[in-house]
Amino acid sequence: MAITAREKFDNIIEIKNVTKIFDGITAVDNVNLAVRRGEFVTLLGPSGCGKTTLLRMIAGFAMPTSGTIMLEKQDVTTVPPHLRPINTVFQKYALFPHINVYKNIAYGLKLKRVLTGEVDKKGNPIYRKLSKDEIDEKVKRVLKLVNLESYGHRDVTGLSGGQQQRVAIARAIVCEPKVLLLDEPLGALDLKMRKEMQLELAAMHKNIGITFIYVTHDQEEALTMSDKIVVMTDGAVQQYGTPKKIYDEPANAFVADFIGESNILSGVMKSDFLVEFCGTKFKCMDKGFGKDERVDLVVRPEDISIDGKKGALKGEVVSSVFKGTYYEMEILAEDYQFTVQNTVERAVGETVFLSIGPDGIHIMKKLKTVNEFDGVVSSENTVAFCGGEFEFVNFDGLEKGAEVRVKIPFDKVELTDDEKDGAIGANVTQTLYKGSYYQVQVYTDDDTDFFVDTVDEWDMGDRVGINIKPDDITVTLRERADEIAAEENTTEDSADER
Template identity: 45%
Template sequence: MQASEKILEFKQVALSFGETEVLKNIDLSLDSGQFYTLLGPSGSGKSTILKLISGQLQPSAGQVVFDGKVINDLPAEKRRVNTVFQNYSLFPNMNVYDNVAFGPRLKKMAEPLIEEKVKEMLSLVKLSGYENRDINELSGGQQQRVAIARALANDPELLLLDEPLSALDYKLRKVLQTELRTIQRRLGITFVFVTHDQEEALAMSDWIFVMNDGVIQQQGTPEDIYDEPVNNFVANFIGESNIVPGIMKSDYLVHFVGKDFENVDAGMRPNEQVEVVLRPEDLDFTTPEEGKLVVTIKNQSFRGDYYEIMAQDDDLNIWQVQVTNPAKIGERVGLTFDPEDIHIMRYDESEEEFDARLEAYEEDNAEAAGSGEGTHESD
């Protein structure tokens, strides 16, 4: 991410309801002008984070910091934050214009400025000319556009979006994903988007926080999260994964399904038990003689732009493969992949442990290289 001004921080934020821990010592930092996504299953704590930012909830411990000031006890109405909800939450007794004008009118803005603001926001969400429409005359997608326009009319520094697209059909969701990203870039406002849809998160975000059980499992760019999952939960939740047990014999050499394979991972202990991840789209079929593994095609299904094929190796491991050409059920074929397609994970490793391991490994390598250079010079 590009360096920019920090707008929000959570410092060891925790939230409990009685004996139930909802959030566990959350640390996060948001820069101004970025599109962030909180991604995770139901009950993971992502919507709770939005409520702590908006002021609907107060933390049990830790600090919520906005523009450098602790806002734990700041009332919701005094926060420069607006929220777009899944159920739109529009005023059914008001038309489109009055819904969008509601916030500016509360701020006592002059009516000519309100009219200018409403027209600007409706143009932004592609609803120019809808000012006099009743809310119940609009489709679901149009109502969500009005909700977005109403939130943006308040000029928030931070816009929170709590699964705003989940009630819409797939095609409309795709359209609004693109429009939301365009709006965010045009206005330069920080967006915090909540979803359980990993495809949506990967398509829209600058930065993703993957959550489960009240903990941030991993954070990073969409590419980081997808290509380098730190643990089994992230690997399975973000996209499809083939995960098999293995042994990291040494740096860049892993043993699984009875064979040794070169790879690009390092920093494990010699002969450490690990989990090996291979994404379905990184696997290809070839002849049994040329394959790194030999598998039997068990079943397949057509997914539109690819075939999803299930194949079984001789150790009874099931491999999911995504290819553009169909296979033949019962056929014996080779399975091939490149060293960089193999991703190695330690069992139950946290993101902090993952980062610390890589950092220590890089420092050890730098020291060894420095020592070698020194010996060479003295020779």
């Protein structure tokens, strides 16, 4: 059946430029999102990425600092939660402990007003309460839907986690909301129960046809259940797409790392459809990158084939673990430890050859390769930024007090074990293995992020010092830097148009 234009653009929820700032900390950063009617959309990300805050703003419990939230083309940004046709399944169920299962489910129905179809003298529609029989019928039907038919009279406190979960879902869907929000609803259940509920929820979504917005940090859950996945980190959307698209074509290294097992490497585009990494050129399916542009690339463990005699890369098996239906092996080749999944086991220590087909390599644009900060020239050869002072060369043409843009390439930042050895202190917030080096994200005391490419491994939460050699700091006047950036943007835009 052909999709008509109306159906295609039937967005039930539109989030436009929504930002939420709590006490100076940006929880949600300029998010734009459109959810189509009837879809199962999952907000996926590590804890603290802003997914729950975004959900609470859709429900009405939090108000965006800026931006608008539209429900069926109506601006509902400031509408209180009880007036929104949206219901929520809370993380810890939030069932009312003073009333039984039946009354919990009937709670929303008793408050509901439905159109009678008549209008009063002024032409306003007349609403009425639901009758006792109507409520009873709806509650019984939904109890049956969640397989709790005989539990109506029970106390909610005596129910098991899974049963409470079902009651919470029943209570929310019985109100027939336009959108159902689910805030990590399966987090408190054990693994087996979680798997069952995942399938049940997906089936329920199909049956009742309500739009679901689901929050989770469990990538497997997201991949299993969703029509679309929104991957979030640091309050921003990293990628929005179908589970398959997100798995096969992650937008950047973060998404690739977060979704599924993956080998993330750094490479160079030699030409269209040709990329070089681990000292070898590989055919790939991506084009449109500049010649010799540095890129990130992801290879899924199941896309690497192993052969005893020939292949692109020669490596040695480091370890092998049986995972039920396949073996997961670590194979060291050209200084990179590849994770490989194969049904045939190779002995540890064995020399093997690896090959990767063009469709197994996914190229991603490097987000950034240079740290950029705004700073001030503090004396003849020092510049102050990020709460510290750093020496630099090429002072020519810069006056003391000048506002400048400071650039430091990722691989020129040095981390020190002892905070005192560095010019400024910082905490390691994220590390990502990229082939022969780690990309480490550190958060300085001055609330800025540094990216560091290093061969050393740092653990999350480590306290480190930051040093930068004077030669590696590029300082330009801020006005001049903005001009350059603007020029680059225009050339990029015109390139896009072509």
